[in-house]
Amino acid sequence: MHFTINKNYTKLQGSYLFAAIGKKIARFQEENPDVEIIRLGIGDVTQPIAPAILTAMHKAVDEMGHAETFRGYAPEQGYEFLRDVIAEKDFRERGCDISADEIFISDGAKCDSGNLQEILGPGNTIAVCDPVYPVYVDANVMAGRTGSFDMATGKFGGVVYMPCLEGNGFLPELPAERADIIYLCFPNNPTGEAITKAELQKWVDHANQNGSLIIFDAAYEAYIREEGIPHSIYECEGARTCAIEMRSFSKKAGFTGVRLGFSVIPKELRADGESLNALWLRRQGTKYNGTPYIVQRAGEAVYSEEGSVQVAAQIDRYMENAALIRNGLIDAGYQAFGGVNSPYIWMKTPHGMPSWEFFDFLLTHAGVVGTPGAGFGPSGEGYFRLTAFGTYENSIKALEKIRKI
């Protein structure tokens, strides 16, 4: 007799995509210490935290140093001061009927992406875009909702993959085969393409008609530039009965190392007679212990008059990079998508080169790091993701190096 492991873990393929890339870079740098590497891969930001946010954090640190203002355990759902301003600024000002008690503060959308499935039954089927942010699939693999990985197709058994290719404008089509849980991310990671409100409405209607749950990842909402692109799924009619939305401060305010995000679970969202809002509250109450006070005050400052101007300016700078990279690639004869309402540029590899091969090729010949499309799913093969999160100087430099190859 011996205790056992969760054998679903053995179905996972290789290590987590970005960990694998990190190792490849480290090895290359060790072997080529003189080569300057420009990282447009993992999607980490480079601009420092905005001044108004720093001021708020210093103030919060000071508060922690005095007994009168010290804060211990935070409410597991998050402080009201932060949930209130989010409900107002991110939702009600956009005409979305979301209240503060439908918002759950967390340490990031990646964690919520991984954890939200816990409150759902093991027998639910899932549908994902292909290519896709790996966490949605891997978290469900770990939970046992998938079959084994098929090397021939690059897919896990039992998962509905919705191809997003040039032919359909990188927008998934409504699945012929019904799925219980549908993961959508718009503006999309990795393709960088956005969805119109009319198109997203079709998904909401589909979910309501089919008893499906949409888990909507709006981590890149702040990068939307065009009219008619929904910032929240709750802009669509009926979303309150079929959708959870996840948000992140990582790309909105450069919080990749500060750690803040939230999920929205409307009260109407129910299954088996139970409220998903209540289930998640219970999950967080039991297995989470609140987001740091200092970090929640930092989040509040993002919405302040000064803070919102400062983070908007940061996003503008990243979007300059996005335009630069996208247009530069197109000028150089590559096919490139995205980058208009998102910080990601999705380029076709030249001459149909496999994407991991292109990764090595680009690293070796240009010192530029991107993310191989195949790492996001079988339909990502032949594509490559570049991010706008570098500095302007590095974005120019990377482009020049790519052109010279």
Add this chain to the structure above:
Amino acid sequence: MHFTINKNYTKLQGSYLFAAIGKKIARFQEENPDVEIIRLGIGDVTQPIAPAILTAMHKAVDEMGHAETFRGYAPEQGYEFLRDVIAEKDFRERGCDISADEIFISDGAKCDSGNLQEILGPGNTIAVCDPVYPVYVDANVMAGRTGSFDMATGKFGGVVYMPCLEGNGFLPELPAERADIIYLCFPNNPTGEAITKAELQKWVDHANQNGSLIIFDAAYEAYIREEGIPHSIYECEGARTCAIEMRSFSKKAGFTGVRLGFSVIPKELRADGESLNALWLRRQGTKYNGTPYIVQRAGEAVYSEEGSVQVAAQIDRYMENAALIRNGLIDAGYQAFGGVNSPYIWMKTPHGMPSWEFFDFLLTHAGVVGTPGAGFGPSGEGYFRLTAFGTYENSIKALEKIRKI
């Protein structure tokens, strides 16, 4: 057809213990706005963060404000600067052979308590002390490792409960019925009692002989005052092949609102041919995105020359409260345990009064909040937990009010 919920959640009883207490207090305060309430319940600290730690946090905030020193995504396992100092100070200086790559930084021991079970098979049986910190059991209920709750016994089916009562000095006896996963917490929450190294060695031997995994919660390690009490399970021979240890900065340095902890998973720990260290690395890489940089720098400062002196002084003050409460209760004719190597005092309710009744009684007649023993399991009935985390003044005041009843 409709998506379904995780039905294991419906087995859970009431809301999370401390959330339930919070609601009771809020209602009482609303009805009695003039009564001063002294909270010796939830175990939240009251002393502010120590100066050396504040300095480190301010410095880290400043670093986040400059592109040259800005930190984005942290390594999922935690920064080396923190893992190195932990390995050295908490383990190697105590003769425990633990290396930095066996340490996983997290946002707290509660989260790790809840999440660690994910890497283990669904069929594992669990054994817990009774009374017990509710998270160990509830996380396993959610994961489907238990049967239903039996109202008559106050127990979940399929769980081995190990009674800790006055008769056995509040120390569990080796279970007659083998369990795959054994949760132990010493110094104990809620009883406040510690275990000797010789006694803990018996558990390590038992686990190795029976192929069991011990999940050892050492969150209160910093409160150990007596010789012969192990600070880490790795002081015991053979623990590297059978034990995971969880640690917290919440009580060690007042980080309940700062959020920092870690788990130790030795490389020798294996099941089904897989390394638990590698499985947890994969879990954290997929579903966690690192602990905030600022918080990890705060953690590092806890081990600095200045920081360690300052947090030791804080703990001394809490332990003065512990002695005051324990001795005061005994002087007043109550039976009280714990409080010597831990911040918790475990008192017997007078005249065998049910513990939730005593909670209401104490709140109404003395304005003092404690935690009903029954909230920790059936063997907690007839007991009541008080914490030493209040101020000295409030501890004295609470004692006076209890005496006057």
